Amino acid sequence: MRSPVFIALDTPDIERAKTIASAVRNHVGGIKLGLEFFAANGPDGVKEMAALELPIFLDLKLHDIPNTVAKAVQALRPIRPAILTVHAGGGRAMMEDAKAAAPIDTKVVAVTLLTSLDGEDLHDMGVASDPHDQVVRLTELAKLSGLDGVVCSGREVKAAKTIWPDGFFVVPGVRPASGKTADQKRTVTPADAMHAGASIIVIGRPITGADEPDIAARAIEATL
Numbered sequence: 001m002r003s004p005v006f007i008a009l010d011t012p013d014i015e016r017a018k019t020i021a022s023a024v025r026n027h028v029g030g031i032k033l034g035l036e037f038f039a040a041n042g043p044d045g046v047k048e049m050a051a052l053e054l055p056i057f058l059d060l061k062l063h064d065i066p067n068t069v070a071k072a073v074q075a076l077r078p079i080r081p082a083i084l085t086v087h088a089g090g091g092r093a094m095m096e097d098a099k100a101a102a103p104i105d106t107k108v109v110a111v112t113l114l115t116s117l118d119g120e121d122l123h124d125m126g127v128a129s130d131p132h133d134q135v136v137r138l139t140e141l142a143k144l145s146g147l148d149g150v151v152c153s154g155r156e157v158k159a160a161k162t163i164w165p166d167g168f169f170v171v172p173g174v175r176p177a178s179g180k181t182a183d184q185k186r187t188v189t190p191a192d193a194m195h196a197g198a199s200i201i202v203i204g205r206p207i208t209g210a211d212e213p214d215i216a217a218r219a220i221e222a223t224l
């Protein structure tokens, strides 16, 4: 079985992304390309990364009116990513239309509450729920919208899985026990995320920022 770890290659430098992906390829299950990579390299850059023959998770977190998101997903169809993200906050119609526009074998998953946010941030945004309740509510909405799963932190994945046993659960904000949290607020360790029910875990800087990314990836793999 492939590793459940998807490495977040957050860099505008495609050669750096390729170098890291090649170094860690035996210790990860796929590569995640997000806004930073996509803004610099576009769909052609993603296709170039796909030549490495690792599953591609395209983390664009689409969030707009339903028509705009559906058209963006249609434009991304030639890439055929294994996983594509939208924001659950875009609402049911947006999620339904995104799923309808995606290739049949692309898992469309909804970001519930960014792992960089906590209860205080929700309060500042005027949301009366705590992170747990907010994630559960948006997981229910993503399920009703016909998506394949959600993105949430390792702290809520068990509750989300309870209401969606066969959902696909993506957990970022993952840090080795001694890792720097940086801008992430709802963190868990790789092993705790997997025990709680993650389908895959996303790890970026703890691997990409290491002197030897392959050793860092292997060390994380060994904890799972």
Ligand SMILES: O=c1ccn([C@@H]2O[C@H](COP(=O)(O)O)[C@@H](O)[C@H]2O)c(=O)[nH]1
Pocket (backbone or CB within 6 Å): 008, 010, 034, 059, 111, 113, 114, 115, 116, 151, 152, 172, 173, 174, 184, 202, 203, 204, 205, 206
């Ligand atoms: O809630 C979310 C959704 C997506 N992400 C993305 O995951 C990686 C995490 O990188 P680290 O360096 O391990 O912090 C990054 O690409 C985010 O855009 C997330 O962190 N939280």
